[in-house]
Amino acid sequence: MKTAERLTKIPPYLFMELRKKINKAKSDGVDVISLAIGDPVEATPDSIIDELCRTARNPLNHRYPADEEKGMLAFRKEVARWYHERYDVTLNPENEIIGLIGSKEGCHHFVLGRVNPGDTVLMTDPGYPAYRSSILMGEGIPYNVPILPQNNYLPVLEDIPTDVAKKTSAMFVNYPNNPTGACATLEFLNDLVAFARKYDIAICYDNPYSEVVFNGQQPISFLMARGAKEVGIELNSLSKPFNMCGWRLGMACGNPELIAAISKVKENTDSGIFNAVQYAGIQALSHERDFIDRMLAIYGRRRERVLKTLKNIGINFDPPRGTFYLWVPAPEGMTSLEFTNRLFDKTAVVVASGTAYGKYGEGFVRISLTVPDDRLEEAMQRIEKEFA
Numbered sequence: 001m002k003t004a005e006r007l008t009k010i011p012p013y014l015f016m017e018l019r020k021k022i023n024k025a026k027s028d029g030v031d032v033i034s035l036a037i038g039d040p041v042e043a044t045p046d047s048i049i050d051e052l053c054r055t056a057r058n059p060l061n062h063r064y065p066a067d068e069e070k071g072m073l074a075f076r077k078e079v080a081r082w083y084h085e086r087y088d089v090t091l092n093p094e095n096e097i098i099g100l101i102g103s104k105e106g107c108h109h110f111v112l113g114r115v116n117p118g119d120t121v122l123m124t125d126p127g128y129p130a131y132r133s134s135i136l137m138g139e140g141i142p143y144n145v146p147i148l149p150q151n152n153y154l155p156v157l158e159d160i161p162t163d164v165a166k167k168t169s170a171m172f173v174n175y176p177n178n179p180t181g182a183c184a185t186l187e188f189l190n191d192l193v194a195f196a197r198k199y200d201i202a203i204c205y206d207n208p209y210s211e212v213v214f215n216g217q218q219p220i221s222f223l224m225a226r227g228a229k230e231v232g233i234e235l236n237s238l239s240k241p242f243n244m245c246g247w248r249l250g251m252a253c254g255n256p257e258l259i260a261a262i263s264k265v266k267e268n269t270d271s272g273i274f275n276a277v278q279y280a281g282i283q284a285l286s287h288e289r290d291f292i293d294r295m296l297a298i299y300g301r302r303r304e305r306v307l308k309t310l311k312n313i314g315i316n317f318d319p320p321r322g323t324f325y326l327w328v329p330a331p332e333g334m335t336s337l338e339f340t341n342r343l344f345d346k347t348a349v350v351v352a353s354g355t356a357y358g359k360y361g362e363g364f365v366r367i368s369l370t371v372p373d374d375r376l377e378e379a380m381q382r383i384e385k386e387f388a
């Protein structure tokens with residue numbers, strides 16, 4: 001059976017070799033500790049699970065979801081309330097908010113709703129790999145904008161060549177940033193809006209780590225920038241702040257035309273989100289704010305623990321203040337992959353090679369803090385024993 005050519009354009013999964021090694025080691029009985037994946041291990045709060053169970057018992061919720069292509073109005077209203085309370089951003093739940101099956105779905109459907117075949121779409125390098133796949137499946141042409149430590153991992157918009165900007169129809173931007181952990185400033189967001197307006201570029205601001213910030217960094221939304229709603233949307237998600245990755249619930253907010261375009265794609269692709277999951281989402285947004293603080297305390301502690309080990313083995317750096325990842329420079333003279341492989345071979349600890357996120361990821365590895373404390377402690381002790 002021949003499958004679609006568009007799939008051949010999607011780059012191979014860079015962890016493949018490592019995954020083979022991990023599977024082999026596991027089958028040989030090695031105790032592998034993975035710090036490579038960003039998927040919280042602590043349970044979703046009870047009140048959210050209770051709300052799911054309660055509403056799942058109502059037969060009305062067993063039918064196709066309410067307002068299939070937009071998400072139920074009660075959920076959209078709650079999102080509007082959250083944005084107002086959290087960011088002082090006013091959104092109309094009727095036409096400026098849509099429910100999503102996670103922010104990843106939003107990335108994909110944003111491309112289908114905005115990008116024509118052959119359009120250039122900007123994304124950062126390093127960056128979340130799903131952007132490239134979505135652009136390619138939508139027959140756009142990805143263009144990598146480097147984000148470098150000397151610029152606090154923010155794109156230098158003036159360095160984007162004018163001829164590229166002129167043929168660009170969309171741009172993915174993501175802060176707090178996966179993989180670097182960098183956070184945006186309001187000043188940058190205002191510049192981004194001006195850039196987008198100048199070249200008629202639709203911004204897809206992917207903000208699923210909005211709440212995961214440390215050391216006094218304040219959560220910010222793209223929609224706080226002046227005129228943001230005229231040029232783009234923000235994607236957000238319940239996955240990371242409420243440990244709900246498996247529940248698949250998120251939202252897109254902002255420009256009404258883009259929201260309508262995504263809604264049209266959804267209307268013809270999926271039939272929305274299980275009502276009970278949306279009710280659970282309302283519960284999360286309205287009652288579980290404190291949970292976020294509790295998780296931040298846990299991640300903050302783990303961050304310090306990892307930084308201590310890195311210092312002990314001679315890796316000193318000033319880590320950015322967002323996400324539950326640490327973007328760590330590889331030791332002098334070692335590539336990302338060499339460091340990743342060396343760590344694995346010597347300690348059976350898995351980290352993600354920076355090159356999995358683009359060529360400018362060379363020289364870095366990404367360590368995720370979403371592992372139980374005792375496993376993280378064990379991993380750090382192994383690393384110190386081997387490398388200190």
Ligand SMILES: Cc1ncc(COP(=O)(O)O)c(C=O)c1O
Nearest residue numbers: 102103104128174178237239250
């Ligand atoms: C930058 C970024 N965007 C989107 C996602 C997907 O989030 P969701 O679970 O909401 O689809 C992730 C998940 O790791 C991510 O890192």
